[in-house]
Amino acid sequence: MPDARISGSERSLILGAYSRLPIQMLEPFxxxxxxxxxxxxxxxxxxxxxxxxxxxxxxxADRVIPVDDDYSHAPSRFSAALGFARRQRGxxxxxxxLFKAVCxxxxxxxxxxxxxxxxxxLEGLQSLRYLHYYRHLTDEAVDAEVVMITDLRDVVFQRxxxxxxxxxxxxxxxxxxxxxGQDGSFNTRWLRELYGQEFVDVRRGQPVSxxxxxxxxxxxxxxxxxxxxxxxxxRRLPMGSHDQGVHNALIQTxxxxxxxxxANETGRVLTLGRMQAFRxxxxxxxxxxxGSIPAVLHQWDRHASLAARLHSSPLPRxx
Numbered sequence: 001m002p003d004a005r006i007s008g009s010e011r012s013l014i015l016g017a018y019s020r021l022p023i024q025m026l027e028p029f030x031x032x033x034x035x036x037x038x039x040x041x042x043x044x045x046x047x048x049x050x051x052x053x054x055x056x057x058x059x060x061a062d063r064v065i066p067v068d069d070d071y072s073h074a075p076s077r078f079s080a081a082l083g084f085a086r087r088q089r090g091x092x093x094x095x096x097x098l099f100k101a102v103c104x105x106x107x108x109x110x111x112x113x114x115x116x117x118x119x120x121x122l123e124g125l126q127s128l129r130y131l132h133y134y135r136h137l138t139d140e141a142v143d144a145e146v147v148m149i150t151d152l153r154d155v156v157f158q159r160x161x162x163x164x165x166x167x168x169x170x171x172x173x174x175x176x177x178x179x180x181g182q183d184g185s186f187n188t189r190w191l192r193e194l195y196g197q198e199f200v201d202v203r204r205g206q207p208v209s210x211x212x213x214x215x216x217x218x219x220x221x222x223x224x225x226x227x228x229x230x231x232x233x234x235r236r237l238p239m240g241s242h243d244q245g246v247h248n249a250l251i252q253t254x255x256x257x258x259x260x261x262x263a264n265e266t267g268r269v270l271t272l273g274r275m276q277a278f279r280x281x282x283x284x285x286x287x288x289x290x291g292s293i294p295a296v297l298h299q300w301d302r303h304a305s306l307a308a309r310l311h312s313s314p315l316p317r318x319x
Contacts, residue, residue, distance in 0.1 A: 012040025127239035190245030273299035
């Protein structure tokens with residue numbers, strides 16, 4: 001049976017990952033979320049912060065979960081050589097195949113651990129976060145009914161993200177101008193580098209979904225996370241932000257058949273990055289095309305006017 005529609009409550013859970021960024025860049029997310037009266041929990045996985053920084057982070061989330069001990073920080077001959085190739089423009093194209101070769105030369109049992117440690121050292125938590133989220137939902141946050149996994153640096157709220165009921169899995173499309181196959185598109189490059197030019201050519205012109213915010217019931221989210229984990233780790237490539245390529249490939253190949261694709265400017269998430277203009281009401285609240293109020297503003301920092309407003313005073317809160 002499909003998941004029942006569930007409204008936000010104390011069993012609502014927001015999950016994020018944060019590493020290698022100034023702590024103050026998390027404050028707009030937290031400040032705007034608190035202003036909505038959100039009643040659930042916000043748990044964040046963090047890495048590479050010292051004790052004082054962890055204390056500061058503890059004041060911004062319901063639970064801060066350091067994951068440094070899950071990975072080896074000791075540099076190896078592999079990480080040093082791969083890091084050099086990654087930093088040099090002339091060698092950058094050799095970095096992914098070298099990374100893959102290093103991981104594949106390990107035994108089957110050690111290959112995954114080698115990939116995880118190299119991914120952490122060289123690319124950070126971006127693509128590793130899905131496994132942490134999955135474990136958290138299965139081991140600790142078992143009471144969560146609805147879940148939002150989200151970027152943190154470039155997300156703010158106008159109302160509670162669960163003010164509208166959730167059913168199943170919601171995936172949010174980027175602005176309609178972003179399509180598979182566009183020259184210069186990051187999304188096209190991520191798909192091409194992971195799956196090849198033929199994959200892109202066959203799906204040219206298809207809309208693109210942003211992996212930065214995903215909302216669903218707990219069971220639907222666990223299914224999504226398991227598919228993302230499998231898609232990320234199978235190739236043993238350096239992933240980083242290529243996780244969005246995996247996200248879109250799952251959609252394009254039918255691996256998420258029950259997910260609802262929600263067009264930009266129609267749902268709870270408004271993805272602003274590629275938008276040339278946006279609507280506001282008389283109070284300055286940003287609106288969808290039909291006049292409804294999106295709860296979540298993603299990629300607000302791509303627009304100087306919005307960024308200036310947010311840093312000078314909080315965004316207007318929807319009533």
